[in-house]
Amino acid sequence: MRDVQLEITALEDQPFGALVRGWDPSAALDEAARDDITKALADHVVLVFRGHRQPADEELVAFAESFGPLIKGSEWLRDAGSKPEILPVTNARDDMGIPKGTGGAGELEWHADYSYVPQPAKQSFLNAVELPEAGPRTCFASQYRTLETLPDELVERLRTLRARHSVAEYVEGGKDPNRQQLYKGFEAKRKRDEEAGVQRPPIPEAEHPVVLRHPDTGRELVYVSKGLTREIIGLERSESNALLKQLHQHATRPDAVYAHEWEVGDLVVFDALAGLHRRDSWDPHQQRVMRQLSTMVG
Numbered sequence: 001m002r003d004v005q006l007e008i009t010a011l012e013d014q015p016f017g018a019l020v021r022g023w024d025p026s027a028a029l030d031e032a033a034r035d036d037i038t039k040a041l042a043d044h045v046v047l048v049f050r051g052h053r054q055p056a057d058e059e060l061v062a063f064a065e066s067f068g069p070l071i072k073g074s075e076w077l078r079d080a081g082s083k084p085e086i087l088p089v090t091n092a093r094d095d096m097g098i099p100k101g102t103g104g105a106g107e108l109e110w111h112a113d114y115s116y117v118p119q120p121a122k123q124s125f126l127n128a129v130e131l132p133e134a135g136p137r138t139c140f141a142s143q144y145r146t147l148e149t150l151p152d153e154l155v156e157r158l159r160t161l162r163a164r165h166s167v168a169e170y171v172e173g174g175k176d177p178n179r180q181q182l183y184k185g186f187e188a189k190r191k192r193d194e195e196a197g198v199q200r201p202p203i204p205e206a207e208h209p210v211v212l213r214h215p216d217t218g219r220e221l222v223y224v225s226k227g228l229t230r231e232i233i234g235l236e237r238s239e240s241n242a243l244l245k246q247l248h249q250h251a252t253r254p255d256a257v258y259a260h261e262w263e264v265g266d267l268v269v270f271d272a273l274a275g276l277h278r279r280d281s282w283d284p285h286q287q288r289v290m291r292q293l294s295t296m297v298g
């Protein structure tokens with residue numbers, strides 16, 4: 001007999017996504033509830049947990065960990081706190097003025113979490129701790145749907161291709177002031193670590209098939225993004241860019257996107273392989289603090 005049943009309902013008037021009520025952060029997740037969530041993720045890609053009390057760091061880690069081993073992304077971003085599994089997604093700065101976690105209040109381009117890692121994220125957990133007065137939204141697209149709505153001949157071709165993913169090139173590249181700001185913050189953290197003699201693992205990059213089969217659902221999805229996929233291997237640069245642009249435009253057409261409007265306390269759990277996402281910019285004078293965790297593909 002189960003004490004609490006999670007109430008899961010599809011979001012109204014949205015292309016996908018579901019609302020989850022009834023989660024108790026202090027109760028260990030039983031197997032039946034975990035299976036319900038895994039099934040709901042397969043069906044809806046994005047799950048918005050709302051109406052519960054704010055979980056403590058330990059509770060958030062315990063909840064996410066019940067879905068698989070967690071990525072310690074804060075080490076690559078040189079900001080590992082007492083819980084390296086929790087990546088601060090924030091524009092907050094420390095006493096020295098060095099950005100914490102991901103840094104910056106700029107727009108974040110479409111990406112799949114940790115696609116630049118050989119074992120990328122399978123599920124991600126994003127929790128709103130502190131929000132600015134206005135926005136920013138996080139927008140999601142389903143890469144299952146991208147694949148299902150592409151012409152068969154194109155999907156056949158995509159199945160033969162692999163792509164290279166890199167976050168370092170995203171941060172270092174171009175004249176975009178947001179990205180330059182991210183780079184500056186990262187350099188400041190690198191210097192801080194050097195002076196303190198702290199060793200951090202180098203930021204990885206990775207190659208993945210353009211069409212992945214999801215290990216849980218067995219369904220195929222398109223696994224490239226404008227933010228993190230740098231090239232399709234073996235194609236001329238112009239052809240690679242054109243194909244990536246075509247896939248990006250198709251995946252993110254407005255009627256295929258769910259735009260999440262955050263409330264403090266929201267925990268959005270999403271399929272990190274199929275759940276492509278981006279974030280709006282916000283007023284950099286206002287603070288936004290989010291906690292992010294991700295399981296890794298086994």
Ligand SMILES: [Fe+2]
Nearest residue numbers: 111112113277
């Ligand atoms: Fe992300």
